[in-house]
Amino acid sequence: MNLPNKLTILRILIVPFMIAALLIDFPHHFLVSGLLFGAASLTDFFDGKIARERNLITDFGKFADPLADKILVISCLVCFVAMKLCDPVLLIIVLFREFAVTSIRLVAASTGKVIAANMWGKVKTVTQIIAIVAVFTFQYFLELCKYLLPIPQEITDIIAGWLNVGGMVLLWLSTIMAIISGIIYIKDNKNCIKDR
Secondary structure: OOHHHHHHHHHHHHHHHHHHHHHOOOOOHHHHHHHHHHHHHHHHHHHHHHHHHOOOOOHHHHHHHHHHHHHHHHHHHHHHHHOOOOOHHHHHHHHHHHHHHHHHHHHHHHOOOOOOOOHHHHHHHHHHHHHHHHHHHHHHHHHHHHHOOOOOHHHHHHHHHHHHHHHHHHHHHHHHHHHHHHHHHHHHOHHHOOOO
């Protein structure tokens, strides 16, 4: 297994630790889970960069890399829904998009064709990563306000309201990008599902 594929596998292996850090309430848990998410996101950048520069692109990488992205992002969104930081409708839309795209990939694979992620899919992933990092950052700031900064509770509640709205707006913008990229993906690969 080459280095880019090892980085992809590492991204998947980080996910359970990130989930545990996110859901278990301990001091600085948003920081720890956010750093784990950031580390996993960096593997996404480096696996593709190394694969292209060293000509190490493989069929496994074409399939596993976007799958690892989905596992990472959807795991965060599920946790955010459980913590009431994300609208469940948003998660349903993202899941629908990912199932649709993965279904096309599987149909194509059954004919021996491996479809790599396109530019729109990469933009979608980047917008999702930015939105999720923002939510981690906002929540960690609120955690600091609660435990370390002498801010009155009324002001903390106002700040929390605005930060939660900001996080939700960014998550919805990334979801709109997911919808757009999904439509483009289906349109570009509709020949894979014709006559099947």
